[in-house]
Amino acid sequence: MMPAVLAEAPQLLIALEQSGLATAIRQSTWAYPAANVGHILALTVFAGAVTVMDARLLGAFAAAPPASVVRPARRAAMLGLLAMLATGFVLFAAEASHVAMNRVFQIKMALVGLGVLNAVLVGRALVAALDGMPAFAPMPARIRLAAFASLAIWLSVAACGRLIAYF
Amino acid sequence: MRRLLLGLALASLPAVAALAHHGWGSYDAAKPVTVAGPIETLKYENPHATLTVKAADKVWTVTLAPVSRMQARGAPPELVAVGKTVSAYGYPSTVEKDEMRAERITVDGKTVEMR
Numbered sequence: 001m002m003p004a005v006l007a008e009a010p011q012l013l014i015a016l017e018q019s020g021l022a023t024a025i026r027q028s029t030w031a032y033p034a035a036n037v038g039h040i041l042a043l044t045v046f047a048g049a050v051t052v053m054d055a056r057l058l059g060a061f062a063a064a065p066p067a068s069v070v071r072p073a074r075r076a077a078m079l080g081l082l083a084m085l086a087t088g089f090v091l092f093a094a095e096a097s098h099v100a101m102n103r104v105f106q107i108k109m110a111l112v113g114l115g116v117l118n119a120v121l122v123g124r125a126l127v128a129a130l131d132g133m134p135a136f137a138p139m140p141a142r143i144r145l146a147a148f149a150s151l152a153i154w155l156s157v158a159a160c161g162r163l164i165a166y167f
Numbered sequence: 168m169r170r171l172l173l174g175l176a177l178a179s180l181p182a183v184a185a186l187a188h189h190g191w192g193s194y195d196a197a198k199p200v201t202v203a204g205p206i207e208t209l210k211y212e213n214p215h216a217t218l219t220v221k222a223a224d225k226v227w228t229v230t231l232a233p234v235s236r237m238q239a240r241g242a243p244p245e246l247v248a249v250g251k252t253v254s255a256y257g258y259p260s261t262v263e264k265d266e267m268r269a270e271r272i273t274v275d276g277k278t279v280e281m282r
Contacts (some may be wrong), residue, residue: 025213026210026212026213027211027212027213028213029213029234029235029238030235031213032213032214032233032234033213033233033235094213094214095214165192166192166193
C-alpha cells in the first residue's frame, strides 16, 4: 500500500482517508484487524441467514411454512448486513482513496446496491405474499427467481470482497 | 436445489483458494531487489507499515507487514525509526512505481521476516 493518497480519487474520499478518524484506525494496532475479523464474522451471519431464506424460497425445507423460516432469517440477514456495513466502513476509511478506485471494489459496491434493491423492493412484497402460505405449497416462479437473484448477487459480493486485494 | 447449491459453492471456490497469498500478487517475485539506505519516513500504520528508503538509485517505498505482526516479530517503531539504516529484501511492485514489498528487513544487525 502506498503511503500517499491516490490523487485521482474523489475529493470527499481523500478527505475521509485524511480525517482524524481514518488516521486513528490506521495508527491503532487492533482497530483494523478487529474490523477485519468483525467483517468476516458478520459475513457468516449474513450469508447463513440469506442462504436459509433463499433456500426456503427456492423450495427447500418444504415441511416448514415459508413465512416461519423466511421472516426470522430475513431479520438475521438485516442485522448481519448492518454489522457488515459498520465494519466495512472502518476498513474502507483507512484507505478510502485507493479502495474506491479499485475496479473490483466498484463492482462489489454496485452489486451491494443491487442486492439491497432486490431485498427491499422485490423481497418485501414477496415476503408479504408468504403469510398464510402452508407447508409444501409450491413456490411461485417470481419468488424463486428473486431468491435465485439474491443468492447469486450476494455470493458474487462475497467473492468480490475477497478479490479486492488482488487487483 | 442441491445441484444449484453445489454449483454456487463450487463457483465461490477460487476466492477461497486466493486467501492463501493475500496481497503478494502485484509484486514480481522473479525480480527480487535489495533496497539499502537510510530510512527517510516511517508510517507505522495498518493495514501495512511503510518506509521510504533513500537507496543508491532512488527513493523506494518499502511496504512491510501489518502493525501487530511487526510488533510480534520484534520490529517495534523504534527499530525502523527515521534515520536508521535498513536493508530490505523483497519484490518490486508491478503496479506502483518505486514501491517494493519486503520479504525481510535487516536493521541494527537484526533480521525480521515480514511474511
